[in-house]
Amino acid sequence: MTPQRADVLRRIADHLGAMRPGHPLRVGVDGVCGVGKSTFARDLAAAMGQTDRPVVHLDSDAFHHVRERRRRQGHLSGRGYYEDAYDFDALADRVLRPLGPGGTRTYAVRVLDFASDAVIADETAHASGDAVVIFDATFLQRDELRDLWDAVVYLHADEDAALARALARDMTALGGEESARAAYESRYAAACRIYLDEQDPRRRASIVVEHTDPDRPQVERLT
Template sequence: MDGFHNPRAIRHRQGRDSADGYYLDAYDFEAFSRLVLEPLGPGGDRKYRERIIDLRSDTPIEEPPVLAAEDLVLVVDGSFLQRELVWDEVVFVDTPFEVARERGTRRDAELLGGLEQARRAFDQRYHAASRHYLAEVGPVDRASVVLGNADLANPALRRIGGPADAVVNLFSYGTLQTPSVQVEHFGRELRGVQDVLPGYRQDWVTITDPAVIAVSGTDRHPIVRHTGDAADTTAGTVLEVTTAELAAADLYEVDDYRRALVRLGSGVDAWVYLAVG
């Protein structure tokens, strides 16, 4: 979103240190929607603009549109993105304020006139505006993916698959049906309904992750592969899980598996872990 800031005269019209000025005036969401989201959306011509301003020089930029590939996936990063815009997926990168302040002030000290000036700007403008956004919009609960970012070397997947109050179906044909595994990874035993996965044949994989082996009690886990043959079916259980629990399931499954959305024999759609490749 840096290329879709408003000009400085608009960004700073409520004062250079104004939190409301940053929250309400920093970004030109209307131009971003018109020049990026609409042409890349349904019925659009795929001709979008990459930026409209050079932020450092505060100079408007008139560049020709870029033609997007038909299979392009647009990923946008920036502040306050859930305030006005609607997205297919939202990844909220959750960083504690004290950690973000330390990173941001070191990064922007030269740009903002020194370390003390940067600290003041973060306290009075940027983070004050961010607290307003969190309180008014509730972006963490609305996001479909939440990633803990306190430790850059070890990001933590906290939730995936929908907003905080969502419940999703997870089809398990293996160790996630075991109550002890459920309690270890979800903190509770899950309710389940028997179902089948048509067009898939069960196979076996040897697990090497000692943590997974310790919880499941075995290094031999089932895995299913797509055959497309209706005669091949895999029996299992449909479990109702929260999006936080789906994230915990993702962390439990090793790299031999990938999660995909499938239609079960009952007609219910559910997530399932399939063989990679």
């Protein structure tokens, strides 16, 4: 990890560590496909681990809808990915609200086994009152979720840079470079454009990081 990346993560970890809302701190890491959300969230969780707060990082793959629901508008539909990829109702009702004011602090660890497409109904854990719970996924500031976060880190990157990283990551799984590029253009990048147009997530996030070059990120906003 470069010194510049470590410094940005440390600044954000210190900022979040000082937040004491009276319940577990619910932190979303948001951004378009390929921006580096999962790696950033893991690194942020590690940086938060240097504070005196217990940290939980939830896997966003475990909060998808089942495959049939994800593909009901067509497997290459951008609108379908935007509306049907994630089970945000479950995220809200089984994670964010229980962790929020007056909640039980008992939350779902996952609602789907992504590999087998099996629904999971009974995997839960209990968070301490001072825990920091980090969840990374695209579309986290949609209307139904926006007021349930205590802090949102939005990672911004030039579209071409994000696309290049996404293709390098998913090329094999999507059948090679040509198939991957077509899938991203018609489905994933298209869904992200819908999100950017409808929700303006960069403006609404409490923390914004310029992440075009993950080795040289820059904090744009920290509130």
